[in-house]
Amino acid sequence: MTISYNWLCDYLPVKPSPEELSVILTRIGLEVESLEQFESVKGSLEGLIIGEVLTTAQHPNADKLKLTTVNIGNGEPLNIVCGAPNVAVGQKVVVAPIGATIYPASGEPLTMKKAKIRGEESHGMLCAEDEIGLGGSHAGILVLDPSLIPGTQAREIFQPVQDWIFEIGLTPNRMDAMSHLGVVKDVCAYLNNAENTLQYKALVPAITPLPQAKEAFPITVTIENTDACLRYAGITISGVTIKPSPDWLKNKLLAIGVRPINNIVDITNFILHETGQPLHAFDANAIKGGKIIVKNLPQNTPFVTLDEKERKLDAADLVICNGDGEPMALAGVFGGLHSGVTDTTRHIFLESACFSPASIRPTSFRHGLRTDAAARFEKGVDVSGTVYVLERAAALICELAGGQAASVITDVYPNPKAQTEVETTWAYIKKLSGKFYPADKVERILTSLGFTFLLKTGEKFKVAVPYSKPDISIAPDIVEEIMRIDGLDNIEIPSQVTITPAAAARPDKEKVREKAANYLAANGFNEIFTNSITNSKYFSPEVLAHTVKMINSLSADLDVMRPSMLETGLESVAHNLNRRNDNLLFFEFGNTYASYEKNVYEETPHLCLYLTGQKTMESWLHKAQPVDFYFLKGYVQNLLQLLGITGLQWKEPETDGLWQITVRNKTVVTLGAISSGKLKQFDIKQPVWFADFNWTNVLGLLQKSNNFYKEIPKFPAVRRDLALILDRKIQFVAVEAAAKTVKSPLLQQLNLFDVFESEKLGADKKSYAVSFTFQDAQKTLTDKEIDSVMEKLVKAFEGQLNAEIRK
Template sequence: MNIFILDSWLREHLQTKATPKQIGEYLSLCSQSVEKVTKIEDDWLYEIEITTNRPDCLSVYGLARELAVILPRFGLPAKLKSLEISQPVKTPDKKNLPLEVKIKDASLCPRFTAVIFDKVVIKPSPKIIQERLEKSGIRALNNVVDISNYLMLELGQPMHTFDYDKIKGAKMILRESAGGEKITTLDDQIRPLPDGTIIIEDGEGRIIDLCGIMGGKNSEVDEKTKKVLLFVQTYDPVRIRQACQKLAFRTEAASRFEKGVDPEGVLIAMGKAMEMFEKNCEAEIASQLIDIYPNPPQEKKVKLDINLVNKIMGIEISKKEIVNILESLGFVLETNQSSLMTVTVPHWRYDDISIPEDLIEEIARIYGYHRLPTNLPPMAVVSQNKIDFPKWEAKIKTALKFWGFTETVNYSMVSESILKNVEIKPEECLRIANPLSDEWVFLRPSLVPSLLQVASLNKKENLKIFELANVYLFQSENQLPEENLMLTGLVSGESFAKVKGVVESLLEELGIKEIEIKPYQLQKTFYGKIFHPSRRAEIIFKNNSLGIFGQLKKEKVFVFDLDFTQIVKDTNEIKKYQAIPKYPPIIEDLSFVIPEKTYVGE
């Protein structure tokens, strides 16, 4: 997000002799990127790109706070001027104009403040405010609206004003929208509200505010307004972002709320606004200050080890310098003789700083990335036996095609009906959150359903097809899915012995010999359900299962399903030379009498 700020405005909060060019250069080196510095009459305009994780820099004061730390690192003295309010936030001893506020869910609005002004005079803002707003890309309207926009740019705190007399029943209820509700916003657009959007309704149930985005037309301040309700608050950033995306509509205020606004800065913004209302609008405070703040955030503390700082930065930086950098950024440190320290995060960085690496990033950028040596870190060269999967894929595909197989390529998604055809439970599969259609809802846990689907559409009697692709297996709610590369083939019109021979020849082609073929005993798996009970087998090599093959129950169709990754791990490219026998072989036949139920693998 880019913002535009005048140099003269910045220097109201920053005491420094640094030139605009130096400010732009050093801010870009250590913090936010200054895209352009433009001369405008007797002033300078900065265009600055603010990263999403730094909403505290979306204001004149926030950038002044950054520069007060950065400029001294380059030998340029700089001091942040205190945010002085000529009078603290105060309200009349007796409440005059009533206002009832009800927040149905505190998580929607962590902090809500409001105050009412009477005898407001609507007129144009002072020239300096108009110029600063327009240079920053915001149109000046009138003194009331301009105050809220001005302080949003100066302090990073969006706020909103209502015509108090248009709020029916002097009542505000903040809640989530329900299905079918609409609001006409200040830009005269009728907007259908998605479920769960934060809104405010008055005592008659009229929606008067699309919270965090834009106010309602039915409560706007106009030239006839005499009483103004000033509303300064924070919202759940996730809800604001979701509303903007669903509405395809975003404002300057929404761009700040969706990134997170510091609730501890609300009263400062309110105090500045009250001061400006009295000065620029000739207004009188006509109510008690309402401040609803049920769950103030607890102090956030992060443990930091100096040894970890040096390890990640790749240099030796003293404990004293680390402490100086962090304290200059507003962090509070508890240190002792050890390398460990406890760092308390300032309230304006609560959403940004959570782990030690976040603190190390702060240290590194203020220390200066440009000062870090460009040497590569020492490292040992470790040889690895890397498996060349593409080579083995090509070899297997060539062998199968030589034996008359045709390769198929299917979607990774399957429908519920296809899964049920092979007795796979859909609830045990990975469901796609946003499927392309109702036919492609699940990620396939096996290639078998896809090949059976292909076979059902092909009337050829002798069919030989295969597929080499990934399958996706659900693990648990707390684990990532397992992704396996499988080789699956389907043969019709052949015998069990012939399919067994294909599998053995395929493995022998890859150097895998002396395999064991054992009966497949797992009845509860979908293999156990679809295969003929006496015509299914598991392939074992060095105590590892390479896969299974067998005949389907209902048809003379054979399937082999092999773990390609395990097969490639067990491959042996080195073929031992065997000399040609000096003497002709003598072949003898041996006959055995064995029980009928003895398996061939035994």
């Protein structure tokens, strides 16, 4: 949501600085994500001066240049070389003296310096309008009103607009703050609470009487679908002239990134961002039969919208029709080509309505029309303000377009909506918020926000919710309003917390997730959140056969629910690599989706790790070391150990090159290097390592595990080493498996500490150097006991792996 500081100040009874206002907005839940300056003219003409041309003479060394002297009001004329063909004595012009910076309409800024042009000194520049950002003409220097006084600052004459623009990260429920007046009402509530008063109120613009047309041009309104259209108001305005808007209106819209079009369209956009109420203007002559009918049309009825595209209407689409039943607009979403305002329009019908969010949102997505109007209607608009907004817009149209009211306001409101009432207790507010709010503070905050108290006792109260806050319906909503206006940072954190430890039969899945996330974050991983909707082009036909497809996709690149976490994670990896962020440790909790039967869908939670780049950077002590499989394996094993999962079984890679870790015949983790083909899809040119935890299986194993504690052994451990010559294809997991068949309680650990390959060992042979750690918790081991176990181990390796023992 984009908000203008100057625009806010039009309605604020006090004028805090942009920085102060930024802090206030963030405190009341309207988080300011950015604060940037807007200038209608780049540089705001700073340093430019009005001058008078005193003399002109031909440049001795250039036919197209002239030597001028210019009075800029300081008593000493400037010598300026000028190439403009229209420069003449007596002209009042814009001068850029030495030190001033100009900002051309196109090109880079230029700071004036003393220069020699074809041998003659020049102490500045006489400016054309395109050279200082005032227009696009470069035919000659800008010649001004002869009455202007030399030395006057150019910005005083042209008055370029400067503004500060807030980008607010609005949560989806805050429809009431999707306008400048809505934000101002929240700021006034904050100020009232801060100063213990009710004096601050938004300066809502007054409605001026409309000039009346000599001839009436009434248009009747009928609502057939009263569930989808709650209220519909309109007025006919005759004698309008379609033309560009005045500068003040253009600058209001440009400041918030809205392109001016013409005075009628600009007024509807202005009112939208002022009040949050969308409007639509029809060419009144295109409304056949003098009737507006709000209804649904048959399936696949053709309709050409303003973007000149023919669309097939759905039977559920709410449509604004004329007296012949022909569609003129998709209600609350988009207008029609043949009923819109054009340069020749002289009579308009102005619509202000309230449509049901449940009707607008599906239509908007169905036709891919994400308009500002739809964004507001789908969240709910203030049904009580329909007529006020219409009167406000009509007054501006009469003022700026020369129109006259040719009808009374038609207001069709078949089922007036009752105000929502919410009841709660003072104790509940303290219980939910953790803070005691005095009754007078609560009343002041809610009254400032537009709530009306219906009941107030020593234990509870009841309020009527303003129509501008359709998201508020239950007691927690009321508590949220109180907390955010008083300030979330004003809730004290107690110095002591009293809790009673409790053991649960099943582990809390949220705590397990937090435990895993804390471990990864502490080890340098960054958490990412990627879109569950992804691009079907990433997947093979076999995978897509069981993929959940989007019916109304937002774009061609987002058309399926992800069947795998890998692709969306690689998008984040590629995004970072493309910005020279080469060393990445990412983790993500998310879901994958599949459908193996019609209308039956599966949702599977995952934890995924993505590693690429260097695990240690180069230094004088060692060279840089890239991440590898064993680096990934260490984090995976440590995380499983942290969660108390033991009995890991390793399954060698098959076609995809990824290892699997299973526990009790359930796959817990899939890990390994991403194939070069998959990396090429994302234009990734360095290795990426990936681990995918099946989080459902992880949690299932936790539910069956028990924790055991034992005393640290008092007696020393003993180490023995063996060098095994094995077939090159044998993995270390096979060595571990063979050692476990010995089943000796004395063997505590075995570790691979060296791998050696050489033709001297024999064809296709390699050597594993393995250490074995023995320990007895009850006594010190003897050589005889250790030798006995070592003999069994050697026999197991020779018998099961055909190993040779290197002497």
